[in-house]
Amino acid sequence: MQQLQTKVAIIGAGSAGLSAWHAARKHTDDVVLIEEGPYGTTCARVGCMPSKLLIAAANTAHSARNAAMFGVAVNEVAVDGQAVMARVKRERDRFVDNVLSSMKSIPESHRLQGHARFIDPHTLAIGDHTQLTANAIIIATGSRPTWPRLLEGAGNRLIINDDVFDWETLPGSVAVVGPGVIGMELGQALSRLGVRTRTFGVGGAVGPFQSDKLRQLADETFNRELYLDPDATIEQVEQQGDGVAITFYERESRQKTTELFDYVLAATGRKPNVDQLGIEKAGVALDARGVPRFNRFTTQCLAQDNTPSHIFIAGDANQSVPLLHEAITEGKIAGRNAACLDDVQMGQRNVALAVVFTEPQMAIVGESRAALEARYGGCDCIAEGGVSFDDQGRARVMGENHGYLALYAEHGSGRFLGAEMLGPRAEHIAHLLAWALEQTLTVSQMLTMPFYHPVVEEGVRSGLRDLQASLKQGAGIAERCMECGPGD
Structure with missing residues (x-):
């Protein structure tokens, strides 16, 4: 078994691991990337991209079947299953090839193939061929499906x-x-x-x-x-x-x-891939699920004595926010901090944003009302407004007039806090609302923004007006809600 040493070892070459690699390489050339399975990322191979290809075919068939609504006659809608799956796999392979091409920028000398497991907090066994000692280790092993x-x-x-x-x-x-x-x-x-x-x-x-x-x-x-x-x-x-x-x-x-x-x-559901790493030998504190406890702003794990560890965890492996853009963000933070152990820094975390690509689409920006109430200690500081898309102009034009947008804000300050939406073009509306939340805008400030006509976003304006009408104003209200305040 060969003996190797490195400054940073990254376990997993998915979205989080690759992001960590590129971030770490800005600070050191001494980085090793370890992967047990095929390269290509979950998103490209079996997640985000192939599922959207299947959805695109499905929505095309659905639109054809419902064309009569617009006075368009479609005599027959025939779905060729072989052709559908051929396109899904052909385009999926293109996305995977793009990821594989990016792997070529990582020298083979900095890549190890095989299953990694901890021997001790600083040492990993890679398959039966390599023992690797590292100053810092990043766990980016993703997750896998589970079932009852x-x-x-x-x-x-x-x-x-x-x-x-x-x-x-x-x-x-x-x-x-x-x-x-x-x-x-x-x-x-x-x-x-x-x-x-x-x-x-x-x-x-x-x-x-x-x-x-x-x-x-x-x-x-x-x-x-x-x-x-x-x-x-x-x-x-x-x-x-x-x-x-x-x-x-x-x-x-x-x-x-x-x-x-x-x-x-x-x-x-999915289970984080940490249970086969010999994680009990890593010297880190584990939560009830057996996942390392960590700081989401540094991605740094806690040692068993609750002091900061030299081990970091990013992406689906920590099950914090299992989304691609979050995995990439966490990878960047972990890579930078693992390469700079003497200067670990807080990374920027964006507001929560999640989209489901059904029709109507589903989306959440920030936190749900229930989560917000829990963060405010259950006091009555949360205002809610909303709008139905059943009679919204552009939605009716498109024949997609189904759904509802719920919007949340803080009484007193009028600060926008988040939203939940079922409806048309939710993927785009959610981004606008996430940007507003990221900028800590108030409802009044959001209502000063331009709204074109006729667009689905006009429904957002209607919802914001309803939210504005429900807000309680006054210094006393603001002071009370500031005292309650959202928790960490």
Whole structure:
């Protein structure tokens, strides 16, 4: 076994790991990047990009079927499953190739292939061929799908989102378990492409929403075109030949029924890939999930005595905000700080921004009202306003007039605090609102911004006016809410 030393070792060559590599190299040439699996990042290979390719095909088919609304006759909509999947894989491979091309900027002498595990806080074993000692170590190992034991009854008909993008053609039917981001995006896309789908959840959640109003509205809206039961009772999952039988209670009738599907797609959550690193030998403090405790502004892990460690964690491995742009940000912070251990600095973290690419789209900017109330200690300092898109001008023109935008602000100061949205063009509206939140604008300041006509963004103005009307003003109100204040 060869013995190597380095200043910075990065475990994982995904989005966070690559970002960390480039940041660290600005301060030192002594950096080693370790990867166990194929290069290419989760986003490019099995995540963001291939899923959006599938969604684009699905939305095209859906638009064609609904063209009669605009007086456009489409005689037949035929979905060629092989052609759909061929384009998905062809374009997916282009995105992966772009990532692989960027890997060429990293010299082979600075790359190690194999599974990494801790021998002690400063030493890693890489496969059975290398022992690497590092001054600083960055954990950027990503995460993997998990599912309840009940679904294992599906045998080899149980799949995850990764498997979808290996299909040669579309199946006849899929049961989706988990109406979160992945489940809702893929479930709706498959349904629009002609795949018989049913989507099951537990507890009533739909997408990322915490608002009861938006959860209910999303439930009602999506059920107009597909079967969604966010609080389902599944009694049995059993493989039968080349399919899987699911016994469940129908949403409306509550009658027990058994239905056969080609596959069961598990979209029930993800687990950080830290449990196979020998993390117990890293000398870091772990939370109840076995994930290292860390400072989100430095990405620096805490040692077991609660002092700052030489180990950093970035991206999906820490399960803080499992989104691509957050992984890249955390990688930059971790790479810089690991290369400059004597001068660890706080990195800039942006406001929370999440988008789900269903139709209507779902988005959250900042925190939900429930989270805000918890941060303000439960006092009545949060104002809420909103707007329905059912009669919004541009939304009606496009035939996409469904949804609601909930907006939150602080009484007294009028400071904008966040939003939850189900509706058309939410991906763009969410960015505008995130920029306003990042700039700590007040509702009054936001209302001074230009709004063109006719655009969906005019709905934002209507919502802001409603929010403004609900704000309580006055020095006493402001002083009280400042005393309560949002927590850390």
